[in-house]
Amino acid sequence: MDDQSLTNGHLSDPSSNSLSVHSHGNGDGNNENKLRNGSPDSFCDLHVRPSMPLFGMDIGGTLTKLVYFEPDHFDDFDQEERETLKTIQRYLIGSTAYGTTGIRDVHLEMTNQNICGREGKIHFIRFPTSQMPAFIDLAKYKKFSGLASGICATGGGAYMFEDVFASEVHLQLHKYDELDSLVKGIHYIDRYTLKSECYYFSNPLDPDNCEKMPFDFQDPYPYLVVNIGSGVSILSVRSKYQYSRVSGTSLGGGTFLGLCCLLTGCDTFEEAIELASRGDSKNIDKLVRDIYGGDYSKFGLKGDAVACSFGQMMSKEKRKCAKKEDLARATLVTLTNNIGSIARMCAKTEKIERVVFVGNFLRVNTISMKLLAFAMEYWSNGLLKALFLEHEHISHILEVDNIGCFIKDEKYAWDVWAEAGRDSQPYRHTTADAWARVLEEEGQDGTGVTVWQRHQN
Numbered sequence: 001m002d003d004q005s006l007t008n009g010h011l012s013d014p015s016s017n018s019l020s021v022h023s024h025g026n027g028d029g030n031n032e033n034k035l036r037n038g039s040p041d042s043f044c045d046l047h048v049r050p051s052m053p054l055f056g057m058d059i060g061g062t063l064t065k066l067v068y069f070e071p072d073h074f075d076d077f078d079q080e081e082r083e084t085l086k087t088i089q090r091y092l093i094g095s096t097a098y099g100t101t102g103i104r105d106v107h108l109e110m111t112n113q114n115i116c117g118r119e120g121k122i123h124f125i126r127f128p129t130s131q132m133p134a135f136i137d138l139a140k141y142k143k144f145s146g147l148a149s150g151i152c153a154t155g156g157g158a159y160m161f162e163d164v165f166a167s168e169v170h171l172q173l174h175k176y177d178e179l180d181s182l183v184k185g186i187h188y189i190d191r192y193t194l195k196s197e198c199y200y201f202s203n204p205l206d207p208d209n210c211e212k213m214p215f216d217f218q219d220p221y222p223y224l225v226v227n228i229g230s231g232v233s234i235l236s237v238r239s240k241y242q243y244s245r246v247s248g249t250s251l252g253g254g255t256f257l258g259l260c261c262l263l264t265g266c267d268t269f270e271e272a273i274e275l276a277s278r279g280d281s282k283n284i285d286k287l288v289r290d291i292y293g294g295d296y297s298k299f300g301l302k303g304d305a306v307a308c309s310f311g312q313m314m315s316k317e318k319r320k321c322a323k324k325e326d327l328a329r330a331t332l333v334t335l336t337n338n339i340g341s342i343a344r345m346c347a348k349t350e351k352i353e354r355v356v357f358v359g360n361f362l363r364v365n366t367i368s369m370k371l372l373a374f375a376m377e378y379w380s381n382g383l384l385k386a387l388f389l390e391h392e393h394i395s396h397i398l399e400v401d402n403i404g405c406f407i408k409d410e411k412y413a414w415d416v417w418a419e420a421g422r423d424s425q426p427y428r429h430t431t432a433d434a435w436a437r438v439l440e441e442e443g444q445d446g447t448g449v450t451v452w453q454r455h456q457n
């Protein structure tokens with residue numbers, strides 16, 4: 001359905017996302033991003049106050065995701081910061097709903113996290129990006145800028161709202177690439193041992209025995225990531241530090257929601273999914289048997305496979321009696337199957353067997369997850385495995401991971417950054433030579449490493 005995106009991987013220029021550690025040779029435009037840890041250029045310009053140490057944002061095309069790392073204690077903050085933090089925390093943790101559209105997903109909370117040497121809990125908050133003006137007012141009112149000069153942000157909105165944050169909230173958005181963030185977020189989960197994060201559906205072809213099962217994600221390479229947000233990005237991940245965006249499609253979660261609202265008059269994603277859960281897409285789609293009267297055996301197409309999505313709607317009579325539940329279900333199935341089919345082709349081209357589906361389109365959406373599990377298994381004769389994550393919007397986590405770059409003390413900053421960004425090994429390197437050795441140990445090109453220096457306060 002989206003041929004162009006199958007052939008054109010839209011790769012971000014690796015050199016455009018300026019990071020603290022640069023290993024020369026990454027910006028060779030060879031369709032591959034080497035994931036590097038570090039901070040943006042603006043790190044060099046920090047002065048007076050460091051960046052907001054406990055927050056990160058992912059400002060997407062539909063939803064803005066905010067993470068808050070609640071430290072177990074505030075001992076290492078000064079009095080003024082402590083007061084501001086407590087005010088913000090009272091507001092954030094004191095409630096699970098903010099205004100009419102902001103939500104804290106309590107079930108996603110991650111306890112016993114160690115971020116940059118601090119123990120604490122990670123909270124996940126989301127609100128529609130369309131509500132950004134209200135969030136900006138709130139950030140002004142709660143004096144976010146009293147705590148820091150900047151905040152780490154990813155997603156397209158980190159670029160779009162950069163100026164307004166600077167002028168209105170007096171916060172600099174330290175920008176991170178959204179796909180770098182996504183891959184780092186996924187890799188963060190192997191440190192989250194309290195609960196199994198990754199899962200799959202056993203027996204996806206047998207609805208009565210199809211069950212959610214934990215999947216050991218300790219050694220996952222290579223794998224494909226299909227990030228279903230407003231649109232869809234597909235990445236091939238070869239190692240912890242190497243990935244490429246192999247494809248994408250504009251027919252994504254935003255398309256489902258937009259079309260569903262148009263066709264059924266619903267207003268929210270939850271409503272759309274609820275309608276779909278009660279609908280039957282067979283009343284809307286044309287199946288192979290509606291065309292063949294049974295299977296099309298020569299090419300292995302079963303009679304109950306969809307031959308033509310929305311094909312019944314060619315008939316005026318059928319349109320008249322189409323129920324909104326059926327329309328919602330057909331929209332969901334159409335979008336999901338199309339994404340599944342593009343994912344399958346990418347997996348084949350990339351010679352990859354594990355496909356991790358993420359993105360908020362999958363939130364409260366077991367229908368699509370089971371459909372994807374079915375499609376991967378059925379159409380690949382059991383070769384491909386569809387995997388899912390409890391934190392389906394995993395990319396937020398990155399920003400917390402980068403907190404190390406922005407804490408106050410220069411020496412400590414480098415240490416915790418190294419710790420946070422480089423597995424859990426306690427590296428103690430602050431020079432370019434030392435970083436070059438670290439990169440080489442990890443099998444990366446360590447030549448020509450430069451280390452950005454932050455201005456002394």
Ligand SMILES: Nc1ncnc2c1ncn2[C@@H]1O[C@H](COP(=O)(O)OP(=O)(O)OP(=O)(O)O)[C@@H](O)[C@H]1O
Nearest residue numbers: 060061062063229230231253254269359360361363
């Ligand atoms: N409460 C919600 N409101 C709106 N959409 C929702 C909601 N919950 C789930 N969704 C679905 O999730 C999609 C957005 O997913 P996600 O937050 O991963 O993407 P995004 O970051 O906004 O988009 P992109 O990455 O393309 O910029 C929506 O298009 C919709 O299909």
Ligand SMILES: CC(C)(CO)[C@@H](O)C(=O)NCCC(=O)O
Nearest residue numbers: 005230231232233247248249250
């Ligand atoms: C533009 C982004 C990356 C924004 O997150 C996403 O919505 C997307 O991957 N859209 C699909 C674009 C395409 O490849 O056709």
